[in-house]
Amino acid sequence: MTLSDDDLLDFDLKGLAGFQTAPRTLLEQHGDVYRSQLVMARWLDGYRERRAASSTGESSFDAGARDTLYDIAAHLRQGDFLPGGELYDDEQRRDD
Numbered sequence: 001m002t003l004s005d006d007d008l009l010d011f012d013l014k015g016l017a018g019f020q021t022a023p024r025t026l027l028e029q030h031g032d033v034y035r036s037q038l039v040m041a042r043w044l045d046g047y048r049e050r051r052a053a054s055s056t057g058e059s060s061f062d063a064g065a066r067d068t069l070y071d072i073a074a075h076l077r078q079g080d081f082l083p084g085g086e087l088y089d090d091e092q093r094r095d096d
Contacts, residue, residue: 008038016074020086026079034082041073048073 009023026034048069055062080087 003039003042005035008035008042011041011077016077018074018078018080018086021079021084023077023079026082030079030082034079037076037079037081041076044069044073044076 005027009027013019013023021029048066051062051069052066075081075087079085082088
């Protein structure tokens with residue numbers, strides 16, 4: 001089954017802070033690169049959920065890992081790693 005753009009953009013915007021550009025605009029500007037990031041974000045969400053479901057207890061490591069996976073997925077969805085995105089630009093300045 002192929003994921004449509006609507007499938008890829010089916011996430012809770014309210015749970016994410018820091019959108020500088022609307023997701024549909026990012027999709028128009030960056031096309032398949034952003035689609036790939038949205039696929040990665042979906043996979044990270046699923047992996048995080050699978051980890052939580054298979055966990056026998058709540059350790060601080062498990063909680064930290066889930067928070068980290070959530071943060072990475074959020075940055076991918078927000079386009080922060082795309083040219084012009086906050087983290088992309090930070091890395092570019094770091095090399096200057």
